[in-house]
Amino acid sequence: MRILHTADWHLGRTLEGRERRQEQTAFVDELCALADERAVDLVLLAGDVYDSVNPPAWAEELFYEALERLSNGGRRGVIVIAGNHDQPERIRAAAPLAHKQGIVLLGLPKEAPLIRDDGQRRADRARVVAGGPSWLEMAIPGVDHHAVVIALPYPSEARLKELLSERFSAELLQQAFAERIAALFAELAKAFRPDTVNLVMSHLFVAGGAESDSERPIQIGGTSVVPPSAFPRAADYVALGHLHRPQKLGDQPLIRYSGSPLAYSFSEAGQSKAVVLIDAVPGQAVREELVYLKSGRPLARWKATEGIAQVERWLAEGRDAGSWIDLELHLADVIDPAEFQRLRKLSDDFVKIQRVLVKPKQEAADAEPRREELAGLKPEQLFRRFYERKRGVPPEPRLVELFSRLMAEPQLAAQEDETG
Template sequence: MRILHTADWHFGRLLEGRDRRVEQEAFIDELCEIVEEQRVELVVVAGDVYDSVNPPAWAEELFYWAIERLSDEGRRGVVVIAGNHDQPERVRAAAPLAHKHGIVLLGLPKEVPFVSRADAPVDKVRIVDAGSSWFEIAVPGVEHHAVVLALPYPSEARLKELLSETFDEEEMQQAYHERIAKLFADQADKFRDDTVNLVTSHLFVMGGEETESERPIQIGGAHTVYPSAFPKNAHYVALGHLHRLQKLSDAPLVRYSGSPLAYSFSEAGQSKAVVLVDIVPGEEVKEEIVYLRSGRPLVRWKATEGIAQVEQWLAEERDRGSWIDLELHVSDVIDPAEFQRLRKMSEDFVKIQRVLVEKETDEAAEEDGMKRDQMSPEQLFRRFYERKRGMEPDPKVLELFSRLMVGAGNIGGKEGDA
């Protein structure tokens, strides 16, 4: 069976006020192309479909449009679980309709998926058996069934359990790990030697590398588990929550697919991807990383030479098509009008941070040691220009200034003679 693992779509999320809808729609187009070209037979979405419990209507429409396309009218299996950002009932609301098309939508831990009718057509995806937090799925044209242990985001509230009566963080974390491990262990006997054995959940697993775009899933480290929580007889563990593509274990193979788009500048330079996994019972699991091209890259610019350097980079079309976090080094406060001009230079600027630095040149040190009334008009102009624009005036600007000074002197002379 060929499986595609993705997670953390976060439909409806903004980037410092910038709408990502176009990029999210492009990702779904690319995802559908991948599943067709790669002949994927089962798609697993490991939580955080939406960015909030009350997403905009267009985000819900995009989600339903996506899973309908992915299912290929019931010929391809699709499994979606709720993450910590999702409202569980919202994710599973369409389950009565979705299961007829081979789509499994699960919102809460310990939920029991719908089972297909006995007379369901064999040329469509069927759920042949199910129980609390697990189901067995048959995909047309695939010799082996898949048994999936599916655990949507298991907070204490969603589990409806008090996992620890202590406030000691270490004891809370251990109690949480043991409870999650038991949930999986209780269902691991559903795995068989002749089935493709999968686990999917939305968790923070110890050893995973975070980015700034994941809002906390736990207080301290209380809601974390160790990789040992997952059944040893699982072929693959498809996780959601961490936005960086990463593998945590080989036996079983435990992996985060990461988010399809970069959602904070802490992810600048990261390549986004989905994971393809080929599983045949009794054989070694094969995986392939398919990198995505649909999202706009996030880049950081550090302009240590002032606005002129930024203008040069824009003229060179550096990082064209990227969202830009600009760090601008200046030697004094920038005039508000000049700062507005800078913002209007490119719609790709998401953040502009000004960093005030002291000039360390001999010339600056000499000027700083002079009193204002000891400076020539040109020295005063240089200092003013450098402080306002964060760069030295070029020779043409100085020449123009000199002409204006001469003209002002001549005008003054005439007025004095009068």
């Protein structure tokens, strides 16, 4: 059985206001082509389909188009779980239609998959043949063995307590999050068999994983961190979502984050993005392969210590062509607003431009205003100097006018008190 593991699509997400729709559509095209070319039997999407609980309509349309293409007319199994960015009800809304095409959509940990039992158990369609809350057994056309999958959507504290309330004692409910997750996996793993490919998929933060700035935290003070030992050793593979860097966290069982298909913050600059292909046969060690993606635009950080001329030279050289760029521009003096606008127009790839005013140490020391010098300045002049030192540009006239009005209000109030 060949399995494709992906996660953290974050459809609808922007980069500092820049829409990523074109890149996300290109990723879906690349993923579907890969599934066909490599004859994938089962696709696991481990959460964070969308970037918010209320995604744009085009993001939902893209997701459903991806499901239809990946399922290959029902001949390929697809299992999707909700992540911490997703609204569970939105993820599972189309489940009654999707299950007819071999697609399983699970939003909450307590949910059980729909089981196809309509008198049409066709051998050419992927189908769920057994299951319960957070697990299922799937038969896939052309594969001699079945897959048993523990499919646990993002288990927040409240959702986990609700799931466990009917399974475990009150004492266990009081135990730490990680212990309860481990006990739940141990209970669900009773469905694993020697003659099946045994898989776990979830959306969790596992201890030892490397984070980036683009993930919304799901742990507070370490309370929601799960150790690798929490996963059942009988599992052939553990497919995780949440962390955006592809990484392996264990070998027995094999535990992996596939990572996000696109870089979603500049803390991910220079990272390669990938999906994971797994070949699994019951009773044998799995074979894994990272397949690196080409569809997303890279992110690059530029630190121009020689000013605008250096930026112009890099652009002329074609440095990081096709990348989104976070520019840190070092300047020896305040830049004219018109010159700054010209810089912005040099390239549409600049997402952020941060100006850093840098002066030689001695010059900076000489520039420190003396107390007697400041004493002779009016409040508006002091404000202008302070603003320009902090922001690198002079304040707009309207801002100075507003400052003057604020300065005048206490003086007028004091005069009114004196005159009654």
